[in-house]
Amino acid sequence: MTTPAKLFGRELASYDEVDVDELLSKLTQEELTMLAKEVDPDDNFLPPNQRNNYQCEKDPTGPLNRKKLIEHINKQALETPDRPEVKPYVPGVIRGKKWIPPPQPEKQRDAEEQISIDLGDEYEQALDTASQEEIIDLAAILGFHSMMNQDQYHASLLNKGQPVGLGWDGITKATKPKIFPMDPPNDTDPDDTVKRVQENDQKLTDLNWNNIKNISDEKFEKLFEALKTNTHLEVLSLVNVGLNDRTAQLLADALQVNSTLRVVNVETNFISPAGVVSLVRALLATTSVEEFRASNQRSQVLGNKIEMEITSLVEQNPTLLRLGLHLEYSDARHRVASHLQRNIDRIRQQRRSQNNA
Template sequence: MTTSYRQELEKYRDIDEDKLLGELSPEELAQLDLELQEMDPENIMLPAGLRQRDQTKKSPTGPLDRDALMQHLEKQALEVKEREDLVPFTGEKKGKPFIPKNPKREIPKEEQITLEPELEEALANATDAEMCDIAAILGMYTLMSNKQYYDAICSGNITNTEGINSVVQPDKYKPVPDEPPNPTNVEETLAKIKSNDKDLKEVNLNNIKDIPIQTLKEICEAMKSNTHVNKLSLVATRSNDPVANAVAEMLKENKTLQSLNIESNFITSAGMMEVIKAMKQNNTLTELKVDNQCQRLGDSVEMEMAAMLENCPSIIRFGYHFTQQGPRARASIAITKNNELRRKQKKT
């Protein structure tokens, strides 16, 4: 499309198309038709109907009837004869038949093993299970699965009858049922802790995920003055640093608790550091488990743990997987020393 015609279109953009064409002179119409013929058919930005001029001279015979058109096309397709194959199929096989390059090797006579007639007869009549036992006794474990081999070795009777050269199959999966939900009533337990109930010796709130943080802090606050609970477990209760701070304050005042488990929670290195430092003021706790938190606690916390175990002889069981060799070695030595000291105290 030339520049002159483009300018004309810009001038008459808001004018009706029929009115615009009616105002054009015959020379302008001829120029327009010539320019339309010069449209680029390779321009993919134009619609298909505008890539070339209209070459259809016939006038429409009527409205489009799609069903009639489809019937006409199907009829025409059925009337056209199929093209004959250039080479007719005769069923003749061409080429040479396949012959394997390595046929089954026959064992030479000098390599054949001959047994006594009694053994030959016994092996010929042996069942697959008996062959498995014989192979296991002779140490031919490659001819059977591990299960068959150990069954034949460990049992005096033939127990595995899968057969020799059988497909190795894994043991059947035995589903392990999920643990039942924790039936502990949190509110009732909190009331008993506050009242210092003498029958309440252990508090197990493991895997109860809907305990509010405020309730957990209240439990730790009530444990400060409790003189009967000797075991407290808060595993997988979504405890965080505020709960850890409450636990640290409880450890400073409680003189009865012997076992504390706060594993599998969301306590960070800052909260864990408070718990570890609070152990300096506690000499009754014998077991402390703090492993499997939401994030790595860090080297400084592990060093503080090792120092705590060295300075707290009451701790004889500590649950944590150290990532550094130095604190791990110090903690192991300290736990061994604390257990030896406890053993000597029991003797005296």
């Protein structure tokens, strides 16, 4: 058994009933000062001047001015002269003792570790006449690089002791990137396409205004107004055309009336999260849109409230199959993906039953 700890000949348990406040009240001011210098209380609520042993007895000269204090410290640092060097610097002259690394011991392999392999006269003759580059390529093909130790691995990475073109650089060569021609600009005439949509041209089933700059709001108004009566357009692509909340609301009004659009793409525009919600809500009125894309808008983050509202609207849509929209929260992504998969399965079963009939 271990003996209990004692303090001044008494057990520590006997001090539990001692009134510390009463003992401190019996001490004089000098004794309290000496006690404060010996004790550093671990209490974050005490000011620093009461926690440390240093007690400055000077009266304060005024309130703290941090800017002037930093300027004074910088001034003192600049005015304080540097310590003179014992030996001045001279170019090309080494001051002090130069450190020389000790010579590395030569690695000698024991005879027991040496393995002799009989490859045959044909293979030995081929390896004897092979160049170093060919041997390295052969080792890479056979996968011998995985048998390297740590020193050999780092030496191969740094091409240490290898001429230029050998080592790891000699085994694998990077292929030159292929140069692809730039995409031609979109030569679609907005005025002509708006006129064809207004006339309900049956040959116009795909309208692509992607990346067309400086499209006026009047042309958007005419296009979206014509969509309300058009019965042949199936694909509408308005990527990077400067759509805002006002024109997006006009598109939402047109989607509520149109019944032939299958794909609507309004990515990379300036639509706010509320405008995206209005577009998704408009898809409930039509029964034809199967794919809707509206990612990369003015606000990269929709927010939890907007994402939950979009999720609720998507779950009420029985025809939507693909949604191109970045959802940050995993709950919204899972619910949307599950509902879209159910829509795809239901349509697949309907088509299968129609084919069997």
